[in-house]
Amino acid sequence: MERQVTRRTSSAEDTGSEMSEEERLMDQREKEELEQHPKERDASRTQKLTEQKLTTREEGKATLKNGSKNKKQAADDYQFVLEEIDFMKASVMDGDNFDYEEMEDSLEKSRAKSALEALKEERRKLPIYPYREELLQAISDHQVLVIVGETGSGKTTQIPQYLHEAGYAKRGMIACIQPRCVAAMSVAARVSQEMGVKLGQEVGYSIRFEDCTSEKTILKYMTDGMLLRELLGEPDLASYSVVMVDEAHERTLSTDILFALVKDIAQFHPDLKVLISSATLDAEKFSDYFDSATIFKIPGRRYPVEINFIKAPQADYLDAAIATSLQIHVTQPPGDILVFLTGQEEIETAEEILKHRTRGLGTKIAELIICPVYANLPTDLQAKIFEPTPEGARKVVLATNIAETSLTIDGIKYVIDPGFCEMKSYNPRTGSETLLVTPISKASALQRAGRSGRTGPGKCFRLYTAYSFHNEMDDNTVPEIQRTNLANLVLTLKSLGIHDLVHFDFMDNPPSEAIISALELLYALCALNNSGQLTKVGRRMAEFPVDPMLSKMIVASEKYKCSDEIISIAAMLSVGNSIFYCPKDKQVHADNARMNFHTGNVGDHIALLKVYNSWKETNYSTQWCYENYIQVRSMKWARDVLDQLAGLLERVEIELTSNPGNLDAIKKSIASGFFPHFALQQKDRSYKTFKHLETVNIHPSSGLAQVLPSWVVYHELVFTTKKYVRQVTEFKLEWLKEIAPHYYQRKDAMRVLWAADQLRLADVMSLLRLAADGTLL
């Protein structure tokens, strides 16, 4: 039943001989400079690097202008080791065993005939088309099928249609699960066109904040989280005949849970068909997990991509990436360049250096248009990457991982892959998150390389050695379930009635400490009782699509009569760290604008509330956002979340009450959810966390970073260059008795007294009093 993708292999050496003389010269120059300035990557690098570049690159100009000597040696000194990786050759496969006229007749009537003709022609040209019958047979023969479909095979748009044409929709909806909502929307739109029906009718999509389906819907494209939420109301998926999990290799937290639940459901519902569609090498793993499910392979349509590894390891990948971009620009045929960098800061640095260097070269080289792109970049600036490159110019896109899966840019012919990305991992012991520059996996490297071969043959330049690739890089990225806080996942599973989490059949087990600390947290929040059952509080909390400490804060706001303020704060916090936009060149202005919301040192939570309310007062003005360096996109998202939370309040019968003047009530509600996140100030401006005795600092972006109250409650603890607490609000120790007497014990008070350095006398006294007067057990 397995199909092998046809592969094309060819000699690995030939590109080396295509190097032009200029290229060799550039190479030589770059290498000399790299050797002269070996640099380690460190936190303060940016400044240094920029300064250095601005001076040393002047020499590069001279060399290029004069041309010069020693070409042979240059060629020997610096060259890429070339190795060709094989991809499917672009081909049009024919084969015609399917009657489209018949399909048409059975579909809705209202449609443009000629447009449909063109679409059906396109459908037939997709690589998947010749496999239609065989695929349908396989689905009919097996309840679970793993489908390996390369990019461009047409699996996402065609398989649900094939299933519909084969009559599966008569038994229930055909769900196609996507990891991203843009994909769900755009694919649904495309499929509705192909079927000649109106979007939202037979073909629809369902994503957060938008349910574009109707009674008639038979093909439903939806996000993974959406199906998970639906499962809470319909645990047996009775309204579906087929669930196809697309892009399963991305392994989001939600899809990992879905795998386990769907596997379980399938055992009791033999009529439910399960399709797992994965693009990469881990099909075997999916097959094993689903009890040796059959694997069905479909070739894709992609152009060959030539892979080049660097010969010797580079001291600094950013340096090497910039050098390589310029080298490509000067020596290679037209085609845009995509460079994968780790973050905003790095992209801004690279942009500055590139601008300076190309300016230095003046008219000696063709125009190089530099386009930065990262998730936090305002939408209007992001749009620049999609503008067509003018004749004679070349575009270089400096992107984060956003370009690996989320954004597709046409016209990219060259990919530069330094082999790193910034990744979050979670320490369940301390509850801290770490943001770390990490080597990417082989799967990720393949994905990146593939970005150059979408519209024509491409080239990928990897800034690491072939040896590193084969011997040092992991095959796959560690799945999210193994590097994230599981409190929300555990709450979801508990509300589905799954209690034995340690023996739960995950595809990759999360660390048991992560499950245990999640259970401990839920117990501390009173969401679970002694026997691990969901309490009434827990059931209410599970209704809210936010992390448990946030949902507890919301539930607690009922008591303090400030649910209105609290859901606004929760909505703003759930947007994450992207409310404020701080471009490097306007940092002072942006910082000033941000500090305007901190008057009165009310703390970051209440500052967020002020931001939201101020925006609301301007009638949700975009202009206001620009003036205040605030991301419009984030604010709109917060508004949608807020609407949703308000609706859910009603559902769990919590009255929407406002108590704007009573800041203490708001702070107490926050603390009711976040009491595990208390910290005490030490004399050296750092803080000691009450429970885990971690030494932390208030994040410099906080309004309280200079104020330093004795006691704070924080939203999150992130470990970047230091351990920072972000989103901080003052808390009064005497509130502890009211809020979390069950959580902190006398021994915690004594331990923090013992562990903290140079406490203020007043704080020592308060702690002793707390331990002595019976407040703490």
Place this chain on the structure above:
DNA sequence: GAGCACTGC
């Protein structure tokens, strides 16, 4: 004195 990417009845 700091900043990966997604996403949720």
